Amino acid sequence: MPKDNFSTERRATITDVAREAGTGKTSISRYLNGETGVLSTDLRERIEEAIAKLDYRPNQMARGLKRGRNRLIGMLLADLTNPYSVEVLQGVEAACHAFGYMPLICHAANEVDLERRYLQLLSTYRVEGVIVNALGVKEETLETLASGGVPVVLVDRSIDGLVTDMVGLDNTAAVAAAIRHLDEQGFDELVFVVQPFTHVSSRRVRETAFRDTIGALGVSGATVVLDLDDDKLAAEALAGIDTRIGENRQRNRRIALFAANAPVALRVALHMKERHGAAWQRHVALMCIDDSEWAELAGMTTVRQPTYTIGERAVEFLHERIEGAVMAPRECLLPGELVVRTSTLAGNI
């Protein structure tokens, strides 16, 4: 407990400190801003004492008001439930610290309305920039921010009609690598399982890459859309997968399921377990993009995204823009890493 902190209610202000130190506010301000060497040793000591005694902390709000910059940046996340988001977040946080920013984290919980509300809120807090990983915000919503001089960098997905910096996985390469692996392991038929993808660029790119790659490789396969938010549709999709598996079995063809991300993979896995029991992995091969914590436990092959780096890079881009860099929008596509586990190994199925 700070000595005799009698001022139990109001926090000390710069004025209090100045009075306590027997000087003017300016000197305190100078001290705070590290304009050291410009202050006599004597004065500096008095200031330090006063600050300690009063347990003074400069008010960032007031500071921001004056300077016009509050070191706040917004981070809009579509879904913290997805480990991907948390991992990216860690990179963002680390980088923020390095640059002296404070991230204002907004979790939209997959609700488009919330996304819009948060974006507005962020703008009222005058964040200096925004990192967006959103589900459905429209170009216009972000555009008003951007045209207000607030830099925006997109993570994982781009947004139609909006040209800004963006950083994410090199989906095309990742999908191709995955399929090549599956092909090498001798699977005859691939099923790509993905959430409704028309409005989410990364899903769209993955799906396209899937079709392109199997086409190029001459592997047979199809896309199945799995809507995790609609039980009825989901059930149908899963049933469809079951039939497909059955057919291929009969014809003695080896089939592999390729989930577009971890949530999809989990849903599929749960279904397969329900259908085939605890040993479901002996019946069907499953792999996915995103290396979630249970992947190792399930022995599931995945493509690991460089999530941490993605977060860092996003902040770097943002920082440059905040500092006034003016250049054409950049797109940073980082490579994924194929993590082969038993689920897709030739001998296993």
Add this chain to the structure above:
Amino acid sequence: MPKDNFSTERRATITDVAREAGTGKTSISRYLNGETGVLSTDLRERIEEAIAKLDYRPNQMARGLKRGRNRLIGMLLADLTNPYSVEVLQGVEAACHAFGYMPLICHAANEVDLERRYLQLLSTYRVEGVIVNALGVKEETLETLASGGVPVVLVDRSIDGLVTDMVGLDNTAAVAAAIRHLDEQGFDELVFVVQPFTHVSSRRVRETAFRDTIGALGVSGATVVLDLDDDKLAAEALAGIDTRIGENRQRNRRIALFAANAPVALRVALHMKERHGAAWQRHVALMCIDDSEWAELAGMTTVRQPTYTIGERAVEFLHERIEGAVMAPRECLLPGELVVRTSTLAGNI
């Protein structure tokens, strides 16, 4: 895009709006604060027009500076990697919205230093209250906040020497229920696996409850400390568990592992898988507190915490304090729910 938003750089201020609407700032302020009915229809319309035209957004910072309250509350999380945290967070967010707060989320990534830094940062941003789920912050650190008039509510764990509102799981009851279940299923020996628990109250309580309950029930058992941050120590602990399993096997006694939380359970599960192969669950029964997403996939029995409610309740408590409620510190212990899955069923092992 807002009409002729020429002011591409500076955001419009209340003064701009006043000028545009041909009135004074006060009226604008009144309009913003919903003091409607106090404004003539004509004036109100002009204000609305001006606001729309200028795409004006009140500056929360300035607002907070004046009012002395910025509607910001801090949320300090020890570890977002733990699904528990994310779930609590969702409750917090929902409640914040209901009350009109904006949560400033700080993720300490299990680093005590970061926790302290964040707490300081929060105080410089003049948050109106703080919700803390921390690993190692000391009583003093929080005390300076609390004595500065900033309400604090603790989540999941209490802190020695600090008396504040706290909300979490009823650990004692949860552990007892779990052990009763294990006992009913005929396990002869229980091993409680927990991270170093001396400094984390919830772990301590769980461990005590474990010993008390097996004592009362006359079940044999022991506690094993598993330090997830120290590979060497962890390996030893896991080896210890292995021996224990071996011994009990020889004597034909049925043994069950009870992990104190999800991260511990995952670590144990991975080890068992490595040791006994994919069918490890046929060799050893494992259950834990925290119902993570992979628990269902692994068919693992758990105690599900009312995470969402915990988050909500925390905000409610905080809100009351912020509104000035003065009363003795409260402790809100919510009941867990035993989720029985195959991992601990009598016939399974």
Add this chain to the structure above:
DNA sequence: CTGTTAGCGCATTCAG
């Protein structure tokens, strides 16, 4: 019903 005035806590000229 409406506008004027005076700060909130701080950083920044500009004079000593």
Add this chain to the structure above:
DNA sequence: CTGAATGCGCTAACAG
């Protein structure tokens, strides 16, 4: 080297 004065955007008295 130091301090007094000014204003950031906004709200809250206080007058009209």
